[in-house]
Amino acid sequence: MDFKDVRQMINELKMIANITPGEAIAVPVKNDKTCINLHGTNYDYLFDLNRKGHRKPKCTYQLRDANAKSKILFRIDLIGRPHPNPAGDYAYADKTLDCPHVHLADFPVYGIAVALPLDSPEVHMNLSPSDINNLVKCLKVTFERLNVANRTDFKYNLEDDIL
Template identity: 40%
Template sequence: MQSNNYVFFLDLNRKGRKRPKCTFQLREKRNKELPLVRIDIIGRPHQNPDGTHVAVPLLKDNGNFKLSEQDLNNLILCLKKALKMKKIYFDWIDKKIQFTPSKTNNYITITTPFLDMYNDYIELIVFKGRDTQYVISDDGYTLDELGMLEINLNKKSKRRDYFESILLNFGVKKSNGELLIGFNNLNEFPDAQNRLTQCMLQVFDLLQTSKNNVIQYFKEDVTDYFIDNNIPVGEDLSLLGKSGRSSKFDIVIGRTKKKRQQAIKVINTPTTSNISNPLFRIIDVRERQPNTDFAVIANNIDQAISGDFISAFKNYNVPIYPWSDKEKWLSTFQIAS
């Protein structure tokens, strides 16, 4: 269920021998581990934080917690509507999903109704496995697409840690560039398909993570690029400014006989609103650090660097290096032999 600002999950659990046992649970996507509402019918007795006990089911004859006949009828009506929604959802899935055998009959392509980051339908393949009877795989699509966007998940980084945690949460393995799940019984197929699809969607969210994470990922990309090109760097070095305050610089390249020390601010969103803080820091420190050159590396992959941003730094003789041109300006930071 989705509103303008929130996405909600409606959970229904009717497993177990007790009938008509049912658990109804409502969660919000950004805090999935914290249910907003949970109702148990024919469930286990419950202890409140104050030590009082509530018997379940929550019928009007219970001494500790009472529902009127009208309240109970409203609850039943709500559950019936939820079950109807569940049936509509699965009917929609059945109509939208497509199975296409390969010409050689050695795998089956599954076209799901779910969309990837390009609004293309997510496709999976199923084939005979070695260690398990069957394997469902993304056929290498997920990592191939991230690789084309220069998102490297092979090196140790916060981004890779997040990626590996996603795989672990969904029980998905990475093998030879593919994301896959093995299973032995066809009854396990729906669950395996759902887990792999949801895993892929969450991996694609690596491109749409929170602002702080995106900034951190861009810093890591810049740092890794320098290291890959044999440029020794320091990270998050604080330099004292004229104001008496210390300012942190994302990347610092040490001084040599032929080059001065270089202190770099890495800006993920080079817009007008992001001028004052980094520019002030550079101006404040520059007078106290005469043997240091200052520069900005700006991320212009998703959006162009604003004209105001360029003009402001140019007025104070601070060079801006666009990330898309990194191969052109790399030599500026390389250590002279």
């Protein structure tokens, strides 16, 4: 699959498929995770909400191809370890980025291996530094970025505090 196909997958219209409108989408408690099924125009997806941290708190939201479950298309790491970027010819080469940061599988040449800061032009997310402590707001903005059309049909809950 080439970068153009991946970009189409990230940007295509999607719908939350396994939760009834009006029900709540819960950000999982620390050390837990959950998965939401998304149905797209041309593809089906898995959207992971992961707060399983081994030694430190973690919070990651990611979009995967349902037919190739190991293929991550988009990931936002809100809480977690810093990410060292590979060497290369791009703005963030050889830099280590703290959380929060975003990984895009359609990033030219390097794909998902590159972490991008939230204010990078490729990210297209409107999250301020103060928003990062609000995991529900981050989830809503992530759904907006991933073109989840029915995202406003649900309630959102946070089951515990951020740390």
